[in-house]
Amino acid sequence: MSQNTIRLTMAQAVARFLTAQKTVIGGETLPIFGGVWAIFGHGNVAGVGEALHAIKDELPTYRGQNEQSMAHAAIAYAKANFRRRFMACTSSIGPGALNMVTAAALAHVNRIPVLLLPGDVFANRLPDPVLQQVEDFGDGTTTANDCFKPVSRYFDRITRPEQIMPALRRAMQVLTDPAECGPVTLSLCQDVQAEAYDYPLSFFAEKVWAPRRMMPDADEFATAAAALKLAKKPVIIAGGGVLYSEASESLAAFAEEHGIPVMETQAGKSALPHDHKLNMGSVGVTGTSAANGLAEEADVVLAIGTRLQDFATGSWALFKNDSVKLIGLNVQVFDAAKHNGLPLVGDARVGLEALDAALMGWQVDPDWTQKALDLKQDWLRDADAARAASNAELPSDAQVIGAVQRGRTKATLVCASGGLPGELHKLWRADAPGSYHLDYGFSTMGYEIAGGLGVAIARPEDDVVVMVGDGSYLMMNSEIVSAVMLGVKLAIVVLDNAGFGCINRLQMATGGANFNNLFRDTKQVAMPNVDFAAHAAAMGAKARKVASVDELETALAESEEAPGVHVFVIETDPLITTEAGGHWWDVAVPEVSERPQVNAAREAYLAALKAQRAG
Numbered sequence: 001m002s003q004n005t006i007r008l009t010m011a012q013a014v015a016r017f018l019t020a021q022k023t024v025i026g027g028e029t030l031p032i033f034g035g036v037w038a039i040f041g042h043g044n045v046a047g048v049g050e051a052l053h054a055i056k057d058e059l060p061t062y063r064g065q066n067e068q069s070m071a072h073a074a075i076a077y078a079k080a081n082f083r084r085r086f087m088a089c090t091s092s093i094g095p096g097a098l099n100m101v102t103a104a105a106l107a108h109v110n111r112i113p114v115l116l117l118p119g120d121v122f123a124n125r126l127p128d129p130v131l132q133q134v135e136d137f138g139d140g141t142t143t144a145n146d147c148f149k150p151v152s153r154y155f156d157r158i159t160r161p162e163q164i165m166p167a168l169r170r171a172m173q174v175l176t177d178p179a180e181c182g183p184v185t186l187s188l189c190q191d192v193q194a195e196a197y198d199y200p201l202s203f204f205a206e207k208v209w210a211p212r213r214m215m216p217d218a219d220e221f222a223t224a225a226a227a228l229k230l231a232k233k234p235v236i237i238a239g240g241g242v243l244y245s246e247a248s249e250s251l252a253a254f255a256e257e258h259g260i261p262v263m264e265t266q267a268g269k270s271a272l273p274h275d276h277k278l279n280m281g282s283v284g285v286t287g288t289s290a291a292n293g294l295a296e297e298a299d300v301v302l303a304i305g306t307r308l309q310d311f312a313t314g315s316w317a318l319f320k321n322d323s324v325k326l327i328g329l330n331v332q333v334f335d336a337a338k339h340n341g342l343p344l345v346g347d348a349r350v351g352l353e354a355l356d357a358a359l360m361g362w363q364v365d366p367d368w369t370q371k372a373l374d375l376k377q378d379w380l381r382d383a384d385a386a387r388a389a390s391n392a393e394l395p396s397d398a399q400v401i402g403a404v405q406r407g408r409t410k411a412t413l414v415c416a417s418g419g420l421p422g423e424l425h426k427l428w429r430a431d432a433p434g435s436y437h438l439d440y441g442f443s444t445m446g447y448e449i450a451g452g453l454g455v456a457i458a459r460p461e462d463d464v465v466v467m468v469g470d471g472s473y474l475m476m477n478s479e480i481v482s483a484v485m486l487g488v489k490l491a492i493v494v495l496d497n498a499g500f501g502c503i504n505r506l507q508m509a510t511g512g513a514n515f516n517n518l519f520r521d522t523k524q525v526a527m528p529n530v531d532f533a534a535h536a537a538a539m540g541a542k543a544r545k546v547a548s549v550d551e552l553e554t555a556l557a558e559s560e561e562a563p564g565v566h567v568f569v570i571e572t573d574p575l576i577t578t579e580a581g582g583h584w585w586d587v588a589v590p591e592v593s594e595r596p597q598v599n600a601a602r603e604a605y606l607a608a609l610k611a612q613r614a615g
Contacts, residue, residue: 034060065478073457074454075112075451076453097148100118123160123191220344225358234368236262247352278373287318492567543568545569
């Protein structure tokens with residue numbers, strides 16, 4: 001070993017490298033890794049565990065209760081930091097590693113950075129098969145961690161200690177790249193974790209990662225600007241890329257200067273304050289009547305930082321103007337060029353500011369802007385009616401949403417999957433960038449509570465409120481223990497509709513019989529009657545069941561300043577949804593059925609398909 005090297009195990013080299021990576025936010029230099037989530041097992045406790053212990057004062061280690069949920073918490077942390085900071089997660093081999101695959105897919109779909117460090121088999125293969133090893137009869141190199149390959153932006157298996165150097169450098173490039181951003185999996189063979197190597201000290205030099213802001217190509221830019229100048233009825237769809245680019249102010253200025261109405265995807269919601277006059281709210285399947293009414297007429301759609309998921313486009317049946325042009329302002333060409341759009345590859349903030357300068361003096365026809373303002377007022381009246389308090393024995397999700405928002409007026413809202421995101425997309429009123437936090441890209445049941453924990457760690461000053469259905473709660477609730485253990489402030493509202501209410505409604509809408517979704521429609525000997533408040537209290541939360549939306553609103557307001565984890569349970573109606581707004585969604589209905597309800601639904605489905613755009 002020379003004076004320019006240091007002898008470390010591979011795991012120690014990983015730990016030391018992570019602490020040297022920095023970023024600058026608001027003029028302050030910060031560690032880019034906010035911590036490491038870990039559940040130790042035989043595949044990582046000796047190597048990675050020992051290495052993390054040595055740096056626990058520089059890089060905190062958090063113990064999760066489930067590998068999937070701890071990875072969800074890490075993903076939420078990165079999203080709450082607008083991808084400027086992120087976390088790592090380590091597990092043992094086998095089931096511990098595979099538990100993280102769902103979270104990897106969530107991060108992949110949503111373009112969120114997370115570093116996954118699962119243990120793996122012995123590189124030397126001498127003790128094969130080791131505990132939890134998956135054996136492929138035809139491929140000796142296959143392990144369970146190969147499941148990460150299709151859901152990782154970058155995957156590497158470390159079979160020699162020196163391999164970690166190029167692997168970690170590549171990992172950081174992916175984690176910080178606005179276009180390639182997503183999960184990175186470095187599969188760490190457990191014997192190699194403990195092997196030593198003389199690493200160059202230069203590998204551990206502090207490195208500051210700044211956000212890359214790509215300028216649009218000149219020709220693409222000229223084409224996009226010309227298309228906008230010719231537009232009579234343009235609209236803007238704001239996606240998550242607006243938030244990650246920190247482009248909210250630029251978006252507001254652009255919309256105001258040119259009079260263009262803005263609508264938001266699930267990931268883009270909160271890009272503009274809900275009360276901004278040109279914010280039409282949500283778009284698509286879960287869209288407002290204002291946004292969807294304008295989108296149907298639009299001749300130019302400027303889609304900023306969105307991957308244009310089917311929910312945002314009404315399964316590509318929303319845009320009914322035959323001559324509509326789509327401009328995709330996106331850092332990722334894959335997204336920018338979707339559906340034969342005009343690609344404008346570049347950073348959202350840089351691109352908006354350049355377009356603003358190019359369109360100086362141009363404004364859309366005032367009648368189009370005025371129509372948007374009128375439609376928004378009509379929508380707000382409908383939304384107010386849906387959110388209003390009710391004395392119904394079983395309130396709707398919308399009425400619970402109203403109570404939560406009145407009880408916690410400055411909440412940062414966390415949710416995922418099921419019926420709640422659709423109602424929240426339309427009805428929740430976000431007032432600051434990042435105050436609306438959903439996974440609806442992968443739509444992962446079980447993300448909610450773990451996600452709330454990650455947001456609370458990332459934004460401890462925020463009033464973080466999780467809304468979760470009973471089905472998702474039952475799938476994954478154990479990070480309540482972690483939240484209590486870590487002393488974070490977190491409010492969790494559990495809406496108990498006795499089953500999977502959202503998918504039951506979809507089942508009914510496609511002509512299906514009520515079957516196997518609500519508890520009452522399942523094969524059973526006894527009807528479940530889960531005491532969610534008692535369950536949460538058993539994990540250390542302060543929990544109570546409330547009897548009405550008024551009681552929920554009061555309880556939330558009274559606990560707003562209280563520390564710790566608070567859980568509120570309310571029974572809700574599984575069938576009621578907000579009728580105003582919304583759009584058709586392509587869910588294939590069986591072509592052959594003995595049930596007349598399915599046959600009728602099939603006819604309606606075929607009629608709706610005629611509006612779907614093929615190109």
